[in-house]
Amino acid sequence: MARIRIELPERWHFETEFPVRIGDINFGNHLAHDAIVTLLHEARALFFKEYGWHELNIEGKGIIMADIGIMYLAEAFHGDMLRYEITARDFSTKGCDLVYRVSRVDDDREVVRAKTGIVFFDYESREPVAIPEAFLRIFE
Template sequence: MARVQLELPEQFIYKTSMQIRYTDLNTGGHVGNDQMISLISSARYSFFQHLQVNLENIDNHRIVVTDLVTSYRAESFAEEVLHFELGFMDFNAYGGDIIFRVTKTDKTLVTLAKTGFVFINQAGKVSPIPQGFINLLPDNVKP
């Protein structure tokens, strides 16, 4: 079976780190798929907080995750520190993708991931990217 291939952004614009807890491990003794997705979600939330994005109200819109792709490359274990680098790619009229590169302190690649997102208006309909969101982005990544 072919592996998922994810392209990386020209640059990652945010980095955060998290220590793996014993409760993040599955019965195999490593971080399970469900917990890695939770860690990626936490990194995404931290990223938006860094950008000063209020996920519940961006010009009367909110962000909704549309898809998730992960490609696991190495196991991670309790007490290890994982480093999450994030960047944007593939903006369209309604949203785009956030790319994640997750590594250990020794630079071992653990996971590559992508979450797609769109903006939803107050009526619950997919809507163009609000200008208020674009204004919060660094100039080198604006759509």
């Protein structure tokens, strides 16, 4: 069976940390596979907030999710502090991939690699739009 492969970039453009919450735990007593989607969303929201944006207003444009890929690499448990690193790559005219590395702070063990494909979107016209220049400048 083919596996998802996500290569790590040389440089990250944002980093944040927050703990695994009790609601993120599954019956196996570790971080649930579905909870990581919500945690990535939180990290992405904090990334945009760092630049004064949010998902509905990045220089006047919103984003929509086109796809997601997740590689689960190690367990994490309730109370573990996780570090989320984010960057963007694989730019097209209207979108890009956000790449994430999630690792435990205490031992730097990589827990998850992920990528989310985003498309910039005008919610009034309901159409994809060009990537805002200010967003592109972050990654130059």
